[in-house]
Amino acid sequence: MHMSVYDFVLSLCLISIAAGLIGSLVGLGGGIIIVPVLTLVYHIDIRLAIGASILSVIATSSGAAVAYIRERLTNLRVGMFLEVATTLGAITGAYVTTLISGNVLFILFAMILIFSALTMFRRRTQNIAPPRSSDSLANRLQLQGSYYDQSQRKEIKYKVIGTKLGLFVMYIAGMVSALLGVGSGTLKVPAMDMIMRIPIKASAATSDFMIGVTAAASATAYFARGQINPIIAAPIALGVLMGATAGSRLLNRVTPRYIQMLFVLVLVVVSLEMLQRGLA
Amino acid sequence: MNKRQATNNTERIISSVLQIGVIVSTAIILLGLISFFAHGNPRSTPYHHYASPAYSFPHSISAIRNSLHSDQGAGLIELGIGILILTPVLRVAASFILFLRQQDRPMSAITLSVLIVLICSFILGLTTH
Numbered sequence: 001m002h003m004s005v006y007d008f009v010l011s012l013c014l015i016s017i018a019a020g021l022i023g024s025l026v027g028l029g030g031g032i033i034i035v036p037v038l039t040l041v042y043h044i045d046i047r048l049a050i051g052a053s054i055l056s057v058i059a060t061s062s063g064a065a066v067a068y069i070r071e072r073l074t075n076l077r078v079g080m081f082l083e084v085a086t087t088l089g090a091i092t093g094a095y096v097t098t099l100i101s102g103n104v105l106f107i108l109f110a111m112i113l114i115f116s117a118l119t120m121f122r123r124r125t126q127n128i129a130p131p132r133s134s135d136s137l138a139n140r141l142q143l144q145g146s147y148y149d150q151s152q153r154k155e156i157k158y159k160v161i162g163t164k165l166g167l168f169v170m171y172i173a174g175m176v177s178a179l180l181g182v183g184s185g186t187l188k189v190p191a192m193d194m195i196m197r198i199p200i201k202a203s204a205a206t207s208d209f210m211i212g213v214t215a216a217a218s219a220t221a222y223f224a225r226g227q228i229n230p231i232i233a234a235p236i237a238l239g240v241l242m243g244a245t246a247g248s249r250l251l252n253r254v255t256p257r258y259i260q261m262l263f264v265l266v267l268v269v270v271s272l273e274m275l276q277r278g279l280a
Numbered sequence: 281m282n283k284r285q286a287t288n289n290t291e292r293i294i295s296s297v298l299q300i301g302v303i304v305s306t307a308i309i310l311l312g313l314i315s316f317f318a319h320g321n322p323r324s325t326p327y328h329h330y331a332s333p334a335y336s337f338p339h340s341i342s343a344i345r346n347s348l349h350s351d352q353g354a355g356l357i358e359l360g361i362g363i364l365i366l367t368p369v370l371r372v373a374a375s376f377i378l379f380l381r382q383q384d385r386p387m388s389a390i391t392l393s394v395l396i397v398l399i400c401s402f403i404l405g406l407t408t409h
Contacts, residue, residue, distance in 0.1 A: 005330055006323035009313070045333050055361060062298045062367050069295040076291065080375060080391055087397040095404070141386055212368035217398055219365045221405030226339040230357035231330040234313045237364060241306055 001043065005231065008042070013235035019056060020243025024064035025251055026263045027207030028185035029057025029215065030240050032270050044232065051227030054219050056240045061212025063244030064205070071252055073205035075145040075198065078160060082170045082192075082206075086184060086214045089174025094218055102180075106278030109176060113271035116190035117264045123194075137163045145202060150252045158202070162195040169195060174214055185211050186270055189263060200256045200263070208248075290378050297374045301367030308360030316353025369398050 003011075015037055019030030031053035038049040068074040138144070143160040169191040177184035185207045192203035222228055251259070317323060321330075329335065337354040338347040344362070347355025376391040 003327050004324045005321070005327040006317065008327035008331065042327075042331070044331055048331070048333060055364065058364055058368060062302050062364070062371075066295050066299045066302065069291050069298075072291065076294065076375075077387065080372075080387065080394065083372075083394045084390055084397070087394055087401070091397060091401050091404070094401075141390075213372060213394065213398065216365055216368045217401040218405070220402045223339060223362065223365060224406050226337070228339070228358070228361055229331060229335065230312070230337050230354045230361070231316070231327070231335070233361055234309050234316075234357045237309055237361060238306060238313075241302060245302075 001041075009231065009235045012037075012042070012232070013239040016056065016236045016239025017243040017246075019236075020060055020063060020240035020245075021247040021250075022243075022262075022266070023056075023060040023240070024208055024244040024247030025204065025254075025259065026185070026266050027189045027204035027211070028266065029053070029060045029211050030236075030243075031057055032186075032266065032273070034236060036273065038232065047227050048229050048232055051222040051225075051229065052232045052236050054215050054222055055228055055233050056236050057215040058212045058219060059237050059240040060244045061208055061210075061215070063241040064208045064248040065212070067245070067248035068205040068208060068251070072145070072147040073202055073252060074209045075143070075160075075202055075206045076209070077141060078143050078145070078192070078196070078198065079206045079209045081141060081143065081163070082167065082188075083210050083213050085167045085170035086174035086188070086210060087217050089171040089176075090178045090184075090214050090217045092171075093175035093178025094221070103278045103280075105176070105180060106274045109180060110271040110274035110278060113186055113267050113274065116187075116194070117267035117271065119194060120190060120260055120267070121264045135161045135163050145198075147202060147252075149201070149256075151255045156199055156202075158197065158199055160196050160198060162197070166191055166196045177214065178218055180274075184214050186267060190267075200259050201251060204259060204263070205251065208244075286382050290375070290382075293378060294371055294375055297371050298367060301363060301370060305360045305364040305367065308363065309357050310360075312353045312356030312358075312360060314353070315356060319352045321352065369395075369402075372398060 019033040023030040034053045034056045035049050038044040038052060039046055138160040146155055146157040149156045173184040173187035188207040189203050192198045192206060193200050338344045338358055344355045344358050372391055372395050376388060376395055379387040379391055
């Protein structure tokens with residue numbers, strides 16, 4: 001493609017605004033949009049595309065978290081608790097070679113995503129808070145939370161369960177994302193929503209909060225190796241930050257069901273992308 | 281300070297740390313981009329000249345520091361990106377200090393272990409190529 005560097009910077013910035021907007025609403029980094037756009041549309045080297053994608057995850061996370069924390073959509077205690085597992089998983093994934101082949105991993109990951117999408121699509125009921133959490137770890141760490149839902153005009157209170165299973169899935173999520181170079185939010189949000197019974201908006205906002213730290217754990221290596229090219233990274237960082245800031249003001253105003261459906265749609269797209277890479 | 285106030289305080293400070301990181305890195309990246317186009321990089325150059333593995337740019341602390349004197353923008357952009365990458369780490373460090381001051385032992389231990397894992401990953405990332 002023949003394009004001037006000026007047009008490249010402007011067009012990439014506009015696409016990144018959309019990536020940041022969607023990424024912040026569903027609790028995933030912008031990577032699911034950034035990597036295919038860079039490689040398929042602009043024919044950028046995959047190593048540079050992955051470096052830029054890691055940065056877009058950090059930009060989504062920090063840009064969105066500012067507002068989510070103030071609106072108490074982010075459950076800070078849950079996020080920090082689960083970060084222990086995701087960062088450890090990310091390090092394991094980055095330095096450990098697996099016994100399973102990459103292709104099998106991609107297909108396995110695609111199947112998990114399709115399963116999560118189906119489960120989330122079929123579950124129409126809201127998360128019903130039990131009167132008291134039976135999970136002793138959740139009680140000891142005071143993981144329960146509440147936020148004011150602007151779309152439903154009421155205070156949503158919730159208890160957290162399944163902390164141990166949740167912690168285990170987070171470790172796997174961190175490892176898989178480092179191994180396959182995909183964002184870990186695709187597994188984090190379903191784990192918080194389905195296993196730990198955290199409402200979808202709080203799950204998305206808490207995932208947004210966590211993905212920045214998980215990505216930062218691997219970003220230094222990409223930065224030091226020179227995989228974060230300034231001319232690709234600058235428009236992406238600026239665009240994603242703008243999009244995520246706008247998205248974070250939107251999440252609380254739309255209904256939880258809308259976020260669920262948007263997430264299901266994104267899961268289907270990502271799982272097809274993974275299937276295609278696994279079968280290639 | 282009661283518990284509710286302590287939580288509000290924690291939320292406000294953590295959110296501010298992230299906001300400052302975002303504003304500072306945005307400003308530096310934007311300045312770098314403007315300076316890139318103002319200094320010897322014509323807008324009409326094909327983008328593949330820059331957006332390819334063949335284009336070299338400063339990406340170590342010393343190279344970025346040296347490039348800032350004779351800057352064509354790339355070093356400044358990398359500096360802003362470095363700050364953006366460090367922002368979540370600063371957020372974890374700030375949470376650790378806040379929980380420690382509130383004498384919340386389990387949360388202090390949790391945030392400290394995340395911080396240690398992050399520092400280890402930084403050392404691993406900077407040393408292994």
